[in-house]
Amino acid sequence: MIEDIDRTVRDDLVRDDLEDEDLFPFENSTKVKIEEESEEEDLSNSFMRFLKKLYTSFIYIVEIFNNRFGRLLIVSFIFFILGIFFWRFQIEIKTKEGAVMDFDLKYLFFFLWGSLLCFLGLSLLLYHSSYFALKHSFAFNSIFYYVNELSEHISLGLIILSSIVFLFIYQKNFCFSNMHGYDIYIGDVLNISLVSVFMFGGLKVWTKTISMNFNYQIYIERILRVLVENIFLTSLKMLAEPRSSSDFLFEKGSSIKINRSVLNKECGFSGNEILNICFSDLKSKMSTRRILLKEFQKFCRNKPVDYELPIDHDILDQRNRDSANYIADLIKNRSKLKNLNSFSVYLENPNDIKHLEKILGIPSNVKFDSENLFMVFNRISREKYFLLQNLEQMNAAIDRVALVFKMVIIILCGIMLYIKVSKEFAATATIISAIFGTQFISHSFSSNAINSMIFLFFIHPYDIGDRVFIQIDNKTENLVVSELNVFSTVFFRWDGTCVYVPNAVLSGKLICNVRRSGTMGESHKIQINARTNQRKLNKLRCCIEDFVKGQSLIYTEYIMMNYEFIENSNKLHMKIYMQYKDNWQDYNSYLKHKTVFLSFLNRTLQSLEIEYALPPQRVVLKNIVEDA
Structure with a gap:
């Protein structure tokens, strides 16, 4: 009861906030606008809406027939038309008992038409009901x-099992008459087809088990972050734009005060369900991982990626900056929607803002501006591309391995059908054993192939877009992963050079994955006079501490200033260790922040007069007298 009262009060506060800031100007002016519009404008607007709806329906129909189910539907109608066309055509068939009779060809086409329709309907029913x-x-x-x-x-x-049962009950097993003496009975074809369906299904279960278990935990955390960040930016934009009051309502089971269908349409996926997952403890469950993967795939279908590696950073940054500036301008004049704390009033549980703060990397009291919004946009655009490429290429790599097994299944089914038809089992078995016993077959499972697959699917040290440091030929290479294959990996160097390295070679190398690293730090070496006043060094440390505290979004407050060694009793070698809040995946940003810190360090050393001057060197002059 108290929670209902609190929610009602919070709804009233949010409603007052939205009304005070003219989020719903259309409610007060709808009648005035309707009275001012002429009949011609009404007809014109209605006609335009009709054309828009017609165009949308046309695009929807085209999209339906562009996918696999749409093409199968077209094939089923072709079978239906062929059944009508061959209405009076008959062919000779032969039963198991040897009887020859005429068969109406229309029944075959109508059977194929009905089977395809049943297959499509049953597949869609199973798919959507199981996903629900x-x-x-x-x-x-x-x-x-x-x-x-x-x-x-x-x-x-x-469908195949039903056909087999029908043939068994009504004793309708037959084959088409031919002059070659090979009788391929429908019952045998259906039996072998059923076996092949079971084998293909088992193969898909195996591939999905591998793809879900090899290292998807890394992807899941990144996918959840991308989806939640997109929900946040979409919600922020919706709250700042003038909209109908029906768009902002708390629904049962909803985590945010935005209409579920409106939010899902704007985001391109089930936004409320993703927020419920984010704000709960269900992220580690296998079912949650599968839902997140499917919602991310839906997000990529509805809002596709239109850029490829190597990414043009200037164009992408400009696009993200324009989007960030647009939202920043929308919320500029709002007195209440300034930071994450003010955003919490639109959440069902205001304490959930802590989860958003952790995911977004924006402190709850920091004001929304174009810079921190640009940071979120920039992260989404890059992560979305890299995640999509990772999932596609890893699935493609698994599919390449599965393709070999599919070919084996097809060959086995063909052999079973041939043995059933020809009844020459002994000769066929001899040929099969000779083929599969050759060195070619055994060589295909060599150590390099096995090592490559273990490296890719089980060790899996990197993903597409990851920055890695690899020791190759006693030289540390700074590389970005571009493409994953079963037997090789494609990298890009910092200068744009494309590098191909076999996975069998990489399996024995030391690989440092920058993206998967957490907080990263580095040491800066300086050399000063060994007789420098200790108070100056203490002052230097205080200045560095003040600097990193002032740049809290970039650096951590953890620093160390250590003496390393003294050289020639006059030169003191020191190391200044500092940490960045993020890793060095965005290398351009890392170099920029490093330059800022070194520039500050240089100015501070100059202002404190901490330096190293080469001490006077003793010079001995000798007269060299030539020998007489």
Whole structure:
């Protein structure tokens, strides 16, 4: 009861806040605008809305027929038309008992038409119902996940099994008459097809198990961050724009005071569900990982990436800066929506703002401006591309391995059908053993291939876009991962050079992954006079501490200033250790911040008159007298 009262009071406060800042100007002026519009404008607007709706429907239909299900639907209608066209055509068939009879060809086409329609309907039903169950069930999430992934295999298997049962009950097994003497009976084809569907389904379960378990935990954290950051920016933009009051309502099970359907449409994915995951303790569950992966794929489909490696940083930065400036201008004149603390009033639980603060990397009391919004936009645009490429290329690498097994399954099914038709099992078995016993087959599973697959799928030391330091030929290379393959990896150097390295070679190298690193620091060496006043050194330390505290978004407050050694009793070698709050994945930003720190250090050393001057050297002059 108290929580309901608190929520009602908070809703009233938010409503008053929104009304005070003219977020709903359309409510007060709707009647005036309607009265001022002429009948011609009404007709024109209605006609334009009709054209827009017609165009949207046309685009939607085109998108439907562009995907695989749409093409199968077209094929099913082609079978239907062929059934009508061959209405009176008949062909000879032969039963198992040897009887020859006429068969209407239309039944074959109508059967294919009905089977395809049943396959499409059953697949879509299984896919969407299992995905709904996956979102709302935690007890059987693995079962629902695999039903979702195997919806097509299950549908096809049920249709084939139903056909086999029908042939068995009505004793309708037959083959088409031919002059070659090979009788391929429908029942045999269906039996082998059912076996192949089971094998292909098992192969997909195996590939999905590998793809979900090899190292997806790294991706999940990054995916959640990208989705939540996009929700935050979208919500901030919606709250700052004039909108209808119906867009800002607390719904049951919603984490934010924005209409669920409106937020999902603006984000391109299920925004409220992602926030519920972010603000709960469900991130580690397997079902949550699968939901996040599917929502991220939906996000990439609705808002596709239109840039490739190597990324043009200037163009991308300008695009992100324009977006950041737009939102910053929208909230500029708002008196209440200034920082994360003021944003918390729009959350169901204001304490959830701590989760947002941790994800965004923006302190809750820091004012929203174009710079920190640009930082979030910049992170989203790059992470979205790298994550999408990682998922696609890792799945492609797994699919390449699975392709070999698919070819083996197809060959086995072909052999089974041939043995069934020809009844020459002994000769066929001899040929198969000879083929699979050759050195070519055994060589394909050599140590290099196995090491490469272990390196990629199990060790998996990097992802696309990761900056790595690799020791190659006694030289540390600063590389960015561009492409992942089963047997090699493609890198880019800092100068744009493209480098191909075999995975078998990389498996024995020391690899430092910068992106996966946390807080990173470095030491700066200075050399000063060994007789420098200690008070100056203490003052230098205080100045450095004040500097890093003033740049709290970039540096941590942890510093060390240590004596390293003394050279020739007059030169003191020192190390100044400092830390950055983030790693050096964005190398341009790292170099910029390093330059700022070294510039400050240089000015401070000059102002404190801490320096090193070469001491006077003793010079001995001798007269050299030539020998007489």
